[in-house]
Amino acid sequence: MQQRVKEKALELLRNGTVDRVIGWKTGEFFYDLTPAVFETAEEIEKDFVFSGFSGANLSKYAIAQSRAAGKTAIFLKPCDSYSFQQLLKEHRILRENIYIVGIACEGMLDMEKIRAAGCEGVVSVKENGEELIVETLYGDRTLSRKDCLLERCAVCKSKKVVIFDEMLGEQGDEQETARFDRVAELEAMTPEERFAFWRGELSRCIRCNACRNVCPACSCEKCVFDNDKSGVRNKAAADPFEENLFHIIRAFHVAGRCTDCGECSRVCPQNIPLHLLNRKFIKDINELYGTYQAGADMETKSPLTDFTTDDCEPSIVHERGGVK
Amino acid sequence: MQRIGVFVCWCGSNIAATVDVEKVSQVLAQEPGVVFSTNYQYMCSQAGQEMIQESIHKYNLTGVVICSCSPRMHEATFRKTCEKAGLNGHMVEIANIREQCSWIHKDKDVGTEKAVVLGRAAIAKVHLNAPLTAGQSPVKKRALVIGGGIAGIQTALDIADAGFDVDIVEKQPTIGGKMTQIDKTFPTLDCAACILTPKMVDAAQNEKIHIYSYAEVESVKGFVGNFNVTIKKKARYVDETKCTGCGLCTEKCPQKKVPNAFNLGLDNRRAIYIPFAQAVPKVATIDADYCTMLKSGKCGVCSKVCTAGAIDYKQKDELIEQEYGAIVVATGFNPIKLDKYDEFAYSQSPDVVTSLEFERLMNAAGPTGGTLLRPSDGTHPHTIVFVQCVGSRCDDGRGKSYCSKICCMYTAKHAMLCREKYPDTDVYVFYIDVRTPGKNFDEFYRRAVEEYGVHYVKGMVGKVVPQDGKLKVQASDLLGDRQLHIDADMVVLAAAIEPDETARPLATKLTASMDTNDFFTEAHPKLRPVESPTAGIFLSGACQGPKDIPETVAQASAAAAKVIGLLCKDSLTCNPCTAQPDELMCNGCSSCEKVCPYGAITYADKEFRGPNRTTLIRRMAQVNPAVCQGCGACTVACPSGAMDLKGFSNKQIMAEVDAICR
């Protein structure tokens, strides 16, 4: 697959289907791939890489690139395709200028997890079926591949590429996973425990905005938190309240639009499980208003811009089960 | 920085008794930006208003805070006061220290403290107020009436009478509506056709009225004063301008087996037809579902017999665009379908009929020429059972929860007419209650009972079983506390009425609201009963709720009066507190558009100067201030905060919050 993706990028550029390709570019090491725009076959030959470390969701780059002259190819893994389609639904991407290549995906690797498994000074990681051979400055290690997947891949919601012009590998399906288990665990705690949990997590936030800036749903021209006119601008959490404010409002602003692509948690330098906030909303929406997957199609109304006359009352939050 | 004046009203002792007004005005005088603060016995009095105006001049006030009664009471008053003194009316904020303070608190310290906080909140808001000017939008002096029944006709005639152009869109080939099918009208028993058809002719001949028959509303854009409506004229395969209505084609057409909808399928008509003799326009229409020429290309008889050359098999649906200042909905009603009421054997025996079918059977122009005959065998019925409330006041989920209102009276009419024309018939009416609130209504009902000997039985019919040419009716007599078994020749069901099925999609097109029964909602159930909450949309007749003819006509004229009032104006003053997007922040994501109940938001691609002398084209929300009603739904749907509401901006509300929590 890794080779096929690269060959496809070359082919599309060479045969004139597109003028540029959004893909992943090699780095100093084997794992530090950077999203990049390739404009020549030579660049692709030299630097284009698709590997287990191509976790970065490229869909957000299509906002700008679809406005560039000519046509752009983009490679989308299944989860990325949901983000792409959601952006399309919100009129952020000019579809006619993009050529989408869907890629079947077996899950992306998480360098943090490999390091956390005690691998320091990692020189290379070789995939050998279900195993990873990790070569380090301090000796080799063998890890189970599934233990080293990105969180979102470990609980992958769908192997289906929902929008594409061309598909590499086999199209997959949506799948039932345990992605809401952690949310349910938290829901089962007492409010005191939940409060302590989130205080502990969010107190580490350094407001680097990586979660926001990487998020395909957070593609606002100007975020309310950067905007002096909004009345809520802040640059750093000067009080724990502002940590809560930022993350609650961010989750609320992407509620019904978040596809659960998991990029927020992937990029958080402080390892805050931010995806749990978004998943909480997704879980609530599914339970209260019927199953909804943002980005799954172009038609279904987002649950927050829709209603039924017999929706539940907000008091359901206080009445439903769990510890009061 | 604003220069704010604070005016604390005593409201006699209404406020002053539980709020220390002197203290409130003193404390508020210390707030930043407050340059003048005072209190007075009656701020809304002439003297009070003059004091405000003088202060505006004397202290160069840019903002005014009035601590007084509810803004619902005097906000408009004080805005006018300030406008007369040259200050924009929207630079006034009211702190409600009467209804929400002095009247609910007994302790003067508590009341005073709260009044101060409310005053502070108002001051905080005024700091961020900006002068607002209401926009003007022109009014297109033409009205559209959707539905050409008695309601639509009356509305159109009244509007035309005032000198405005009116178009009627009627989905049937003729105007006239349900009333054309009715034989006699209660409580006067005059002939429906005799009073209706002259009005139909009036409408047709009125220069100001244009009738689009066999037409539907395809789409509605725009807003009060400026609706842009697309009307679809369905192909009738007959050139209206050529057809003389001679009717020859309707006699010669070889396709004779078409159920006659006008007679509710009680007899047949041809594939080309004129619904009834007095139809307006009196033009033939080809029923494409039955016409063999249209279906297989073989026939063409009508075309051959038509001397006017009006037949046009190639006619297509036609779309007409027209602009209107006001729209009146007069889509009327239909009896409900009775498929859920098997116990009355409606689908099993042709002798079980609905009241509307019964009207046709009694009508001189009906299938039986006005002689009451059983549909099954054409014999005279001798025992007739009327069942009331079939599907009305129903709580088992099969019918409607509401009272259909007209059934009691028309059943009394039917029973009376039967007894009058055929004194040898036994007539039973089974009812839950007999409701006769209306002029001469109860007298009419009593005549049926007392003079005509109709058997009124309080109770419901449990079962109707067709057997040996009879209808075995099993019923309960609640007052006699017994079961009745009647061998009837006919059973007449007073089916509930419901809004026409076209009403729901039409409401969506109009962004007009409906209740759960699909009746159009009025702007206020008591005080604005003929207006829809959507500006410029008016309601006429049974589309708003069950009505009899006089009520329908009354509402039709009332709606017309409202339309005339609107069309008389050259322009409309818009609500100045409308949503407004900050173009630099708008993502063009359409979230706001999806929650706007008025369709006030549209999108346009706009060029922007990007960094480094580049040009960017961005999709951008645009709010039509003439349509926006200022609810603010869009402001919360907007993730970037680009959408804000004038008069209730994010910053203003947060400033109030801050002041209250301070």
Add this chain to the structure above:
Amino acid sequence: MKKIARSELNALFAAIAEQKQLFIPADNTAGQAEFILWKDGVALTEKLNTTRSAKDLFFPQVENLVNFKVSDKKMEIIENRDPAAPFVVFGVRACDCRSFDILDSVFLSEPVDTFYKARRENGIIVTLGCTKPAETCFCGAFGIDAANPAGDVTCWLDGETLYWKSNTDKGKALTAALSVLTDCDENAVVAIQENTRKILEKLPLNNLDLSGFESDKLMELFNNPAWTELSESCLGCGTCTFVCPTCQCYDVQDFDNGREVRRFRCWDSCMYSDFTMMAHGTNRPTQKERFRQRFMHKLVYYPSNNNGVFGCVGCGRCLQKCPIHMNIVKVAKKLKEVAK
């Protein structure tokens, strides 16, 4: 040179904590190392370095400056500085230790930042020689010896023993108060150092060539066409800035709670779109300019004004944490490649 058995580390920490607040690198609940206020039970991390640098203890992300109240036309100034408590930070790596030279040059030159100065005076830096450097380390490129860090006190740790050597008066004073330490020979750490240096030699970026960034090439570098490509995928977040031990930009903001105004400063990032926003707008309108600013500052502007000392210490945090894996190494290499 002093020493203490590794098994006795807790006693050492307890002894220090008796005198001053002690911060040591320890694992947090997210499994990352950070400087945590020591109390019994807090254990030294096995990890090479903390996610956030030791800078945070001297230049915190948010710091109160002053409060003021306005009533009528009068303004009342209320000092609300945190009285800086004396503290010790243990386990600072060579790279982070070097970052204080850079921070000092900014904050301690006129006009002196008295907030930073107070913390510097009150803080004692105890460094720890590296034994297991990571592939992302490139302190060697800046002439930093990871095996022999500076600081008020330098420590080395092997399997059994912690070695302790005081370098400054502050360090000596601290050492004198720690009776748990016992004397030992200086040569005890040579083996540790040699072992470390052997590994350093193998690191892929240890010999990163940083020539070609001299001030005479400033305009050429500024106009280097590679900036467009390099910055293209930058998300404009502040991760690199906030994990960086040498970034020192901050914004001053006022918070009005309705009764008083609280003035504070908080970290800012030149990667942010509203960085140094002025009345006319911003002079770095796109991410390219902002991105260029950050790296030009580290590689060219700062060295030009500071005798060729780079504004980077090679800790490798940005290499690990950038969401899109763009970093100073890639930038330096690309600029040189294109310049050729």
Add this chain to the structure above:
Amino acid sequence: MSVNEQFQPTIVAFCCNWCSYAGADLSGTNRLQYPANVKIIRIPCSCRLNPMFILRAFQRGADGVILCGCHPGDCHYTTGNYYARRRMTLLFSMLDFMGIERGRTRVEWVSAAEGAKFAATMNEFVETITKLGPNRRLEDLRCSKE
């Protein structure tokens, strides 16, 4: 605040202009008492309430926030309260998820005719919040009055 002193919560009530604000006026007209802790902010419709405003209130020292709007189906703007209902449901659920005490936030539909309901609701809400005590979990210490 001493232990014995009765805790006086600050409560912000957002009321839609058409129903609930009028309902509040009616409870005043009928002289139905409710505690002065409740301060009303008038908004055009319940759908105008941005979650940001609720958090802002808590930040600045509110101990409880309540939103009152027209009954579902009766919205002056037809559909506003339906959107508000979904928004508030999700927001409240998130606050609960983050461990904020249930009961600090509430939505109640109050018509212009329900002056008694308005007063009763406010009495009840003040009681609930008084029992819950001061808002600590969503407060901003910089706004603390202590």
